[in-house]
Amino acid sequence: MTDTRRRDILGATATAIAERGLCETRIADVAERVGVSPALVLYYFPTKAALLTDALIYLDRLFYESVAEKLEKAATAEDRLVILIEESCPKQTTPGELPDSWVLWPATWEMARLDPTLAAARARLDEAWRSQIVSIVEDGVSSGEFVDVDAKDFSIQLAAMLDGLAIEAMLGDPTVDAERMSQLARSFARAVLKRG
Amino acid sequence: MTDTRRRDILGATATAIAERGLCETRIADVAERVGVSPALVLYYFPTKAALLTDALIYLDRLFYESVAEKLEKAATAEDRLVILIEESCPKQTTPGELPDSWVLWPATWEMARLDPTLAAARARLDEAWRSQIVSIVEDGVSSGEFVDVDAKDFSIQLAAMLDGLAIEAMLGDPTVDAERMSQLARSFARAVLKRG
DNA sequence: GCCAATCCTGAACGGCAGTTCAGCGTACCT
DNA sequence: AGGTACGCTGAACTGCCGTTCAGGATTGGC
Numbered sequence: 437m438t439d440t441r442r443r444d445i446l447g448a449t450a451t452a453i454a455e456r457g458l459c460e461t462r463i464a465d466v467a468e469r470v471g472v473s474p475a476l477v478l479y480y481f482p483t484k485a486a487l488l489t490d491a492l493i494y495l496d497r498l499f500y501e502s503v504a505e506k507l508e509k510a511a512t513a514e515d516r517l518v519i520l521i522e523e524s525c526p527k528q529t530t531p532g533e534l535p536d537s538w539v540l541w542p543a544t545w546e547m548a549r550l551d552p553t554l555a556a557a558r559a560r561l562d563e564a565w566r567s568q569i570v571s572i573v574e575d576g577v578s579s580g581e582f583v584d585v586d587a588k589d590f591s592i593q594l595a596a597m598l599d600g601l602a603i604e605a606m607l608g609d610p611t612v613d614a615e616r617m618s619q620l621a622r623s624f625a626r627a628v629l630k631r632g
Numbered sequence: 633m634t635d636t637r638r639r640d641i642l643g644a645t646a647t648a649i650a651e652r653g654l655c656e657t658r659i660a661d662v663a664e665r666v667g668v669s670p671a672l673v674l675y676y677f678p679t680k681a682a683l684l685t686d687a688l689i690y691l692d693r694l695f696y697e698s699v700a701e702k703l704e705k706a707a708t709a710e711d712r713l714v715i716l717i718e719e720s721c722p723k724q725t726t727p728g729e730l731p732d733s734w735v736l737w738p739a740t741w742e743m744a745r746l747d748p749t750l751a752a753a754r755a756r757l758d759e760a761w762r763s764q765i766v767s768i769v770e771d772g773v774s775s776g777e778f779v780d781v782d783a784k785d786f787s788i789q790l791a792a793m794l795d796g797l798a799i800e801a802m803l804g805d806p807t808v809d810a811e812r813m814s815q816l817a818r819s820f821a822r823a824v825l826k827r828g
Numbered sequence: 829g830c831c832a833a834t835c836c837t838g839a840a841c842g843g844c845a846g847t848t849c850a851g852c853g854t855a856c857c858t
Numbered sequence: 859a860g861g862t863a864c865g866c867t868g869a870a871c872t873g874c875c876g877t878t879c880a881g882g883a884t885t886g887g888c
Contacts, residue, residue: 459655545738596796
């Protein structure tokens with residue numbers, strides 16, 4: 437079960453970054469959380485930088501997959517869009533479970549700026565996220581739920597707006613909490629997709 | 633002229649963060665860029681963390697003030713909104729000048745997550761940014777340029793969308809460059825503010 | 829011309845954190 | 859039972875980097 441150990445380390449790294457910040461996270465923090473020696477962390481990952489980038493990608497992918505799974509259960513395009521928006525709102529996480537992936541986005545962006553590999557991975561996930569939106573919109577258009585709009589443009593706009601709102605909500609900006617974020621994103625979607 | 637020296641250090645810190653990344657920036661990097669000894673940097677700032685947060689706030693404030701200045705020169709509300717959007721698009725900076733402030737936003741967010749002082753400063757600047765948008769919209773509404781909309785809601789949505797788009801553009805995402813970013817933001821504004 | 833404040837530096841310190849490595853236990857294979 | 863591969867650790871190494879400090883230069887006031 438060397439694979440679960442690997443995932444434990446990645447999860448612990450994500451938690452450590454969430455709690456201590458990207459710059460302050462040490463290998464010892466990760467080891468402590470897993471309950472192993474620092475040397476073991478370097479046994480699974482060649483270097484600290486590789487550990488950090490792998491952990492960021494790991495958690496982001498988990499997030500996308502969990503949302504994708506939830507989307508499959510919804511019947512109408514409108515339901516699916518609402519789910520996608522709701523899932524995008526930062527939530528409080530109880531200690532012990534994996535951190536909300538929004539907390540790690542700034543760290544991902546900051547590292548991706550100077551790490552082409554991470555940048556490519558992030559771009560790939562983001563493209564998948566946007567095409568998720570595109571297919572929801574196209575379904576809604578062909579079923580008559582939505583007005584005919586440029587799905588690609590809308591997907592970029594909505595994804596960007598969700599990112600921007602999530603930043604505010606995550607940072608505890610008093611004017612944008614999770615509730616208001618969801619409301620604003622839905623009102624934007626409604627304005628575009630209903631009676632265009 | 634101890635004040636210019638202080639600003640030089642802040643500018644050099646911003647440049648160093650932009651070039652080396654938040655975590656990899658050392659006091660020696662800053663000192664080297666200014667052409668002074670590392671000890672002098674600590675003469676002006678009590679600690680490395682204080683230096684970093686001050687530099688982030690400094691550059692963000694410069695950005696806001698520069699945009700505010702440009703906005704005063706425009707006649708119509710529509711012109712001002714376009715300027716605000718254009719200025720929000722990441723630009724290439726030539727070596728030697730201060731970095732584009734978008735490059736530093738992820739670092740700001742990452743630090744603000746765990747630093748209440750920086751979080752408060754960021755929230756204040758963001759609030760000013762949004763109320764800039766609010767006053768543009770209100771002017772446009774009263775002059776008849778724009779349809780009557782909820783200016784506050786729109787300002788949050790537009791600011792969030794600009795943040796999100798700028799992240800993609802800054803990271804070199806192939807689907808969103810500065811040109812496309814500007815076009816998408818303007819199309820959103822047009823859809824909301826014209827014949828709503 | 830002297831004193832004090834300010835700006836600035838070189839050098840040393842102190843400690844920490846990433847990384848390496850030799851080796852221990854254990855499980856599995858033959 | 860013997861050997862081998864794997865998972866894992868403790869301990870040491872090493873180089874770096876933030877921080878401190880004692881003091882040199884320069885300026886400006888009196």
